[in-house]
Amino acid sequence: MIAQHRQGRTGDTARATAPSTRLRAGGPRLAITTAVVVAVLSTLAPALVGASGPEEALWWPAAGAALALAVRRPARRWWCVAGTLVGTVAASHLLDLDRTGTAVFASAQALQCGVGAAVVSALGRGEPARLRRGRDAWRLTAGTVAGVAAAALLVQTATPGAAVTYALGQLLGILLLAPLLLVPRARRAGDRRSRAAVTEWALVLAVSVGVSAAVFWNDSPGPWSFLVVVPALWGAARLGVGRALSGQLAVAVVATTGTAAQLGPYGGLGLPGSLALQALLFTSGAVALVMSLVVRSRERAVVIAGKREEVFRRTFDDALLGVALLRLRPDGSAVVARVNERLQSMLGTDVAVGSDWSEQVHPDHRDVFVEAVAEMALEVGEGRQAHWHAELRHGDGQVWLELAAAAWPTPGDDGRPGEVGAVVQVADVTQRRLVQRRLREAALHDPLTGLPNRTLLEDRLRHALSAAARSGDRVALLYCDLDDFKPVNDTGGHAAGDHVLIDVAARLTAAVRPGDTVARLGGDEFAVVCPDLPDEAAARVVAERVVAAMGAPFPVAGWEFRVGISVGLAMADAHQDATRVLQQADQAMYEAKGSGKGRVRSAGSRTIDLRTARA
Numbered sequence: 001m002i003a004q005h006r007q008g009r010t011g012d013t014a015r016a017t018a019p020s021t022r023l024r025a026g027g028p029r030l031a032i033t034t035a036v037v038v039a040v041l042s043t044l045a046p047a048l049v050g051a052s053g054p055e056e057a058l059w060w061p062a063a064g065a066a067l068a069l070a071v072r073r074p075a076r077r078w079w080c081v082a083g084t085l086v087g088t089v090a091a092s093h094l095l096d097l098d099r100t101g102t103a104v105f106a107s108a109q110a111l112q113c114g115v116g117a118a119v120v121s122a123l124g125r126g127e128p129a130r131l132r133r134g135r136d137a138w139r140l141t142a143g144t145v146a147g148v149a150a151a152a153l154l155v156q157t158a159t160p161g162a163a164v165t166y167a168l169g170q171l172l173g174i175l176l177l178a179p180l181l182l183v184p185r186a187r188r189a190g191d192r193r194s195r196a197a198v199t200e201w202a203l204v205l206a207v208s209v210g211v212s213a214a215v216f217w218n219d220s221p222g223p224w225s226f227l228v229v230v231p232a233l234w235g236a237a238r239l240g241v242g243r244a245l246s247g248q249l250a251v252a253v254v255a256t257t258g259t260a261a262q263l264g265p266y267g268g269l270g271l272p273g274s275l276a277l278q279a280l281l282f283t284s285g286a287v288a289l290v291m292s293l294v295v296r297s298r299e300r301a302v303v304i305a306g307k308r309e310e311v312f313r314r315t316f317d318d319a320l321l322g323v324a325l326l327r328l329r330p331d332g333s334a335v336v337a338r339v340n341e342r343l344q345s346m347l348g349t350d351v352a353v354g355s356d357w358s359e360q361v362h363p364d365h366r367d368v369f370v371e372a373v374a375e376m377a378l379e380v381g382e383g384r385q386a387h388w389h390a391e392l393r394h395g396d397g398q399v400w401l402e403l404a405a406a407a408w409p410t411p412g413d414d415g416r417p418g419e420v421g422a423v424v425q426v427a428d429v430t431q432r433r434l435v436q437r438r439l440r441e442a443a444l445h446d447p448l449t450g451l452p453n454r455t456l457l458e459d460r461l462r463h464a465l466s467a468a469a470r471s472g473d474r475v476a477l478l479y480c481d482l483d484d485f486k487p488v489n490d491t492g493g494h495a496a497g498d499h500v501l502i503d504v505a506a507r508l509t510a511a512v513r514p515g516d517t518v519a520r521l522g523g524d525e526f527a528v529v530c531p532d533l534p535d536e537a538a539a540r541v542v543a544e545r546v547v548a549a550m551g552a553p554f555p556v557a558g559w560e561f562r563v564g565i566s567v568g569l570a571m572a573d574a575h576q577d578a579t580r581v582l583q584q585a586d587q588a589m590y591e592a593k594g595s596g597k598g599r600v601r602s603a604g605s606r607t608i609d610l611r612t613a614r615a
Helices: 002-049 061-073 073-092 099-123 134-158 163-180 192-216 223-237 241-260 271-316 342-346 362-382 428-442 456-469 486-511 536-549 577-592 610-614
Strands: 321-328 334-339 388-392 399-413 417-427 474-483 518-522 525-534 554-556 560-563 564-572 601-602 608-610
Touching: 002 061, 002 342, 061 073, 061 099, 061 134, 061 163, 073 099, 073 428, 099 163, 134 271, 134 388, 163 241, 163 271, 163 321, 192 223, 192 241, 223 271, 223 334, 241 536, 321 342, 321 362, 321 399, 342 362, 342 417, 362 388, 362 399, 362 417, 417 518, 428 456, 456 474, 456 518, 456 525, 474 536, 474 577, 486 525, 486 536, 486 554, 486 560, 518 554, 525 536, 536 560, 536 564, 536 601, 560 577, 577 601
Parallel strands: 564 601
Antiparallel strands: 321 334, 321 417, 388 399, 399 417, 474 525, 474 564, 518 525, 554 560, 601 608
């Protein structure tokens, strides 16, 4: 186990050191590449910029290439610094510079590359630099200024008065070449649009070279140097960053070589002409760079917005819930901006864009919805968040929808808040409402007869007593028990008994007043709550009708059963307890049943034999 552990650690060490090995292996190659690029560009500089040496160059291309190579690989930037030093020394020998000038210029170039790359790497937290957006350009600008300033101080120390000329040439060289080398490669595409872009790029290059040659290679020029900015703007607006800057680089080569040949508007003007040309190239290059970055940034923003819109659309249309986008107004109207198919299937109708959602709400709940919309619009207008949740009937009233709305301000054309927008999530709760209603009915009603059960009876009795406290009337409770019901079950079975109980419920309901409550308490026991009675005599009238309703026989499957009823009557005032009233009526019923059949017994009074009275 120990041997295996040590072996594992050795392998981990090897894997951990592999990146550093690759780093050391890639460093020399990068140094050689940088040295070759710097040496070639420095040697070709007289031909490219029309100068015999670096001190006469309007812009120095090797400076831009060296900095670009260093910031692309920040972990190996010091190899680039070494390559810059070696390449500059080699080119200086080829250009026949003296040893002192070679040492100063090579040191300045190496210092400039090292400081600039270090600043860019620090601002980017060690990430490789790529020119994708505005902040990348700011990083490159900060590194360029820092590196050129450090190198200019060195040049000023060795050659007083040469710092400004050196700095301007280096800044312009980096501006023209470094961004071009830091632009990410565009993805290849073989479609017609890509081929059209390449054709347009070639056209921009041709126009740039043609305009520059017409302006700067003309021995009798006019004041037309500003025309070189036109193709630069064209390329920045229509092409990518790299293609726009390539056109600017072509303009710089043509302009500097023409000026060095004493042609064009700045030829023969000496230092003022050189400064004017540098200012022109700085302006057009900076404009092309910034404009192309802004255009590309907005294009990316449009693409991202389009993708987000597509995600939103798919989410909106394919949502399991119904979803609606509404525009809320202070008058309570909710204008439909968009609905998905799921919501329209819930409503069973098409919802027109521009219609008022309140038209979909049932009239019984429409006022509630309109009031909620107006309140949300007011809250959003006051800068507060607005949410609303409710269950409302829709359509013809058979559909119940649960609505959850969230509102927010939408921007207007002038940038100020416009209309109030709201997204409403909708769920069909019709079946849930139906189940809840059935559960409530099952909990409060007798499943056989459909009459209220004991729980609902007690609730109705309490409400009747509360109402009696306001009206001053009395409440009667009739506690009923069937007489001779057992023979029905013994003869016809429980099916016959159930049939008789259903008929008893119907006769009791027909015998009492419309406002009375008939309930089945269980078995063959029933009860009737009679509110708003002036006295006990009125309650006895109702009790007599109940007993009389049982006088006719009950036909069931060829049999006829005679079933009577005994009634216990309890009168209650507003101050009495419902449970106590129920107990009194129950006791009175047992007393009535014990003294005979078909009788009414008042709690605390004598028993009335209604069968004898009728006889």
